[in-house]
Amino acid sequence: MLKCEHLVKDYVTGDGLVHAIRDLTITFRDNEFVSILGPSGCGKTTLLNIIGGLDNYNAGNLIINGRSTKDYTDKDWDTYRNHRIGFVFQSYNLIMHQSVLSNVELALTLTGVEKEERRRRAVAALEKVGLRDQLNKKPTQMSGGQMQRVAIARALVNDPDILLADEPTGALDSKTSVQIMDLLQEIAKDRLVVMVTHNPELAHVYSTRIVELKDGQIVSDSKPVDEKENLEEAGKEALKKPSMSFWTALSLSLNNLMTKKGRTFLTAFAGSIGIIGIGLIMSLSNGVQSYITSVENDTMTSYPITIEDNTMDMSVLMGAMMDMGDERTGHDDDRIYTKNFANKILSSIAQTESNNLTEFKTFLQSKDGEAFRSLAKAIEYDYDLTIHAYNPNAKTEKGLVQVAPNGLMEAIGMSDMMSLREQFLSSSMNAGNEVWNRLPDSQALRDDEYELVDGHWPENYDEVVIEVDENNEISDYTMYSLGLMDQDELVDNYNDLQAGKIDEIEPGESVVYTKDELLDTTFKLVLNSAFYEKQGNLWIDKSEDEAFVDQLVRDGLDVKIVGIIRPAQSTVSHTSMGGVYYPQAMQDYIIEKTNESDIVREQKENKEINVFTGRAFSDEAFDPNALSDAEKMQLAQLDQKQLMEYMNTMSENANATYASNMIKLGAVDRDTPSSISIYASSFDDKEALGDLITAYNEEQEALGHEENVISYNDMIGVMLSGVSDVINMISYVLIGFVSVSLIVSSIMIGIITYISVLERKKEIGILRAMGASKRDVRRVFNAETFIVGLIAGLIGVGITVLLNLPISMIVQHYTDVANIAVLPWQGGAILVAINLVLTMLAGLIPASMASKKDPVEALRSE
Incomplete structure (x- = not known):
């Protein structure tokens, strides 16, 4: 049962306060066909929107199945519109980029009905309105009468208690109008149908009750509810709150984007510029690092870990030379002073360390040295x-x-x-x-x-x-x-x-x-x-x-x-x-x-x-x-x-x-080599061997055998590691600069999403009328930014991979170094993910704005 008690609705306009509904009270039966008549501006559509939960009242009360709606939350209203209400509009309000079947299925999708059941019920609803053979057509391919039938099928698919029709025949010819009225009359046999119309002739022919409004008040009611009538007011079963899945949101947004293929591609391409820049830097950095790694691995044979019986610590020498540049001793007088250089260098050269290679060779050939032998490709002894x-x-x-x-x-x-x-x-x-x-x-x-x-x-x-x-x-x-x-x-x-x-x-x-x-x-x-x-x-x-x-x-x-x-x-x-x-x-x-x-x-x-x-x-x-x-x-x-x-x-x-x-x-x-060369298969193995030598030294020190501690220099490893550090530093700096374009392109996608919000205002109103929540609307536009961001990322990675081919060929031509620009798949995936995150963040504001749109105003937009 639906009851309106002393409803008041006022609008604030530029000219002042407009009283759309004035102290309106009316009760509707569960099964009847009610036509609301009256001149334009009398409050007919406002009353319909209040009954349908699209608009709020300022005073009074709307009672649904015995429960006051004064304490309804937004989720309660969404559930009410999705399960209890079906809307039929004068302008059809179909989503033009969706097929007929998808338009009808949408309300069921919000309810969470499984795909097969959803299709079965949508097909049955379309069959009921005579459109069984029009499932895959787009609304733009249909006549006005057919589109209105699709709207009616969409309104009926969730088996609502109340069907609200706002001028359903206003845009139709007389013959088609009669067909639609026949359909509504049939529907009214087992539910409440409330229709707003300017056509009293059709209303009197088909309706079971006529209500006339003037200046926001009821001036006549052909069949008011008698207080003695036994109307059911018991609450019905709990209803599942509607929620749009992300896949549905993706489908809606993808279909919308496909209607604007050119703009979508250009937007995605512009958004990919930053990805291309970063991708090329990552490709070159990865290629150079791979080249360095290959050089490292190739030099494992030419430059093994070599431990000599007498070793000069090159780090001491290099440190002494570097310290010379760091000295900044100031003198206040005008005399000339000598600087200590030769003594430092010669002192560092003289600091040679002796290695007990006899003991170390015995260790390597013993059971304790098995870790060395298993990790090393070869161990060579020189004399x-x-x-x-x-x-x-x-x-x-x-x-x-x-x-x-x-x-x-x-x-x-x-x-x-x-x-x-x-x-x-x-x-x-x-x-x-x-x-x-x-x-x-x-x-x-x-x-x-x-x-x-x-x-x-x-x-x-x-x-x-x-x-x-x-x-x-x-x-x-x-x-x-x-x-x-x-x-x-x-x-x-x-x-x-x-x-x-x-x-x-x-x-x-x-x-x-x-x-x-x-x-x-x-x-x-x-x-x-x-x-x-x-x-x-x-x-x-x-x-x-x-x-x-x-x-x-x-x-x-x-x-x-x-x-x-x-x-x-x-x-x-x-x-x-x-x-x-x-x-x-x-x-x-x-x-x-x-x-x-x-x-x-x-x-x-x-x-x-x-x-x-x-x-x-x-x-x-x-x-x-x-x-x-x-x-x-x-x-x-x-x-x-x-x-x-x-x-x-x-x-x-x-x-x-x-x-x-x-x-x-x-x-x-033969027991006392002059040097021991330990060969590794890879640079990582070489570092692991260095760790084993460190562990050996620690063990010898713990045993009090400091004379057995091994000292060696790995100059090649230090130099190549330094080159890698420089390349990484340059890569990070370049990526930092290029990232600015990535942020700018993400903001641009956010602006495009905002434009899409303005273009899809009517769709927002349709979704809200079918029970979509504010979160669902946000999800639709978040899905749009997700798609654009994903396409932009994939385009960026794809173009990067294509550009890597000529870059590698040019570099190989001049340097004989092959595959210098290679984007690792992990790097490509990370770039796409980063672009998605940035575009999603950029789209949050326009998506939030879309969710806050007034559904009534959204439905009126063109």
Whole structure:
């Protein structure tokens, strides 16, 4: 039952106060067809809107099923409109971008009816009004009568108690009007139908009750409710509060946006500009980081964690140099002061730390070192062993070509400079001067670093391989050093350059070798101990005796090149100058034979006596006057050359020790390496290995064995990490600048959403009339910003991916670095998510404004 008691409704307009309803009281039966007549402005539509819950009354009371609506909340009114009321408007008020079926289903969607049930009921309602075959048409494709039928079907689909019709035939011709009135009359058989009309003829024909209004008051009622009538006032069952799902909101907004495809695309494209900018920066940053990571991983073989027996802490040296720039000592007088620089640098250079590699090697090979062995790709041990190799088929003005150690720098006259360099840099950093190097003992490491071009890998201790680069080229420096090109020619050119006879050394023509020519090359290997000859009780160094050395070389071990190798594809970034590589077996052979030599056995048997001087190891400088009479008699028997050799030997060995003599002779203790190289498969593994070394150090300190603590420098890791930090910093700054455009584009989308609110005011009114809450309306426009933001994000990411292709091609063309611009899928997803958040935030204000629109005013808009 519906009862109005002393209703009053006033409107404030620019001309003053308008009294739309004045003390109006009326009761409606549950089943009747009521027509409300009256002149324009008499309050007919206002009364209809109050009954329908679209408008509020200022005074009086509206009683629904015995319950006063004075304490109704917004949710109560929404539930009332959704379940109890069905609206039929003069202008149809259909949502034009939705299909007929979707228009009818909308009220059920708000109620939360399942999809299949919703469709069944909507089809049944359309069938009832004779539109079963028009389900998928848009309202714009239908006649006025058909659209009104759709409106009636929409009003009936939720089986409301009350149907409110505001001028349902006002826009229809007489024939169609009769059809609509017949339909309304049929509907009124089982529910209350209240119709506002200006057509009294139709009203009197079809209505069961006529109510006339004038100036907001009832002036006549053809069938008023008698107080004696038994009207049901009991409250009905609790009704489910309407709530629009986000998918429904998305559907409404998507259909609306599809009617404005051009504007939607341009808006989304404009909104994607910021995404494109940030995406390109992220792509380049990711590509560069990936390149750095690949370089890091490629350098794992070339730059392992190397722990030497004596290590200078480079961080101390770098810190000392950086502190020089930070000093800001001021002086108030006009005198000149010196600045402490040389002392600091030399002090830091002198701060070398000794590593107990004997203990560390034992640890690595024990059960406790299993973590190292499982994480490392390979662990290589190097020793203080100088290999002497010669090219017997090459001669220079100064004699034989010494291949190992490389004699080219001495031939040119740079031996002093190289000696100075060796004092300050580690052996690993000086290894680039040598052309005679050791192959990795680990087969896995060898396979990762090199690939075989021709021949075979060394199978015996007297076999070596020669390295070329990825283009099958080998540097002339290597070929000069190996004696395969004329060293004298290079030395003469260099001397002419130094003397100013020529301005520059003209590069010679490229020398071409067949593989067979290289594979036929043979070298001679001489043991370190073989350079010393015993004369009397003393061992004399004969390395400067050309005839003696020539004989040693002739009698030396033949070493043949049996294979040609080149860097593996993964290490092509490592520049190769080429060189000869010998196996671990050759090192083992030299160590074994050296330890069997007479001089080494004698030195081992007399550890307190220097075999080169015949005297006890002492820190005292050599003094000829301190020689015994027997030693002086022995010297007197030597010729001048032998005497000079002896004097040189004595001077060189003045500060010798047993350990230094053993190193000099090449008598290596296999338990005491000079350096340990730990190879990692990736940069992360390298960092993990560093953590294991830290854990080892902590354990040794806890045990009180500070002498076993390991110190090493990872300069490559520090430098590459610094590059990564700089790239990240630049990326963050650029992203910060570009983010401004992202914010601006989001605000623009918010403005477009506000324009959409203005354009869809009638739709807002329709939704509210069907019971949509303010939150539902907000959800519709939030869904619109969501769609636009999603499209903008996807367009931005898509364009970024497309732009990355030519950018990568251009960079690769100029730098040979491939895939420098790659947007990770995680980054793309994050960009889309960020854009969605920003656009949703920008759309909150217009969505909130839409939800606050007065439904009555919204329905009147065009």
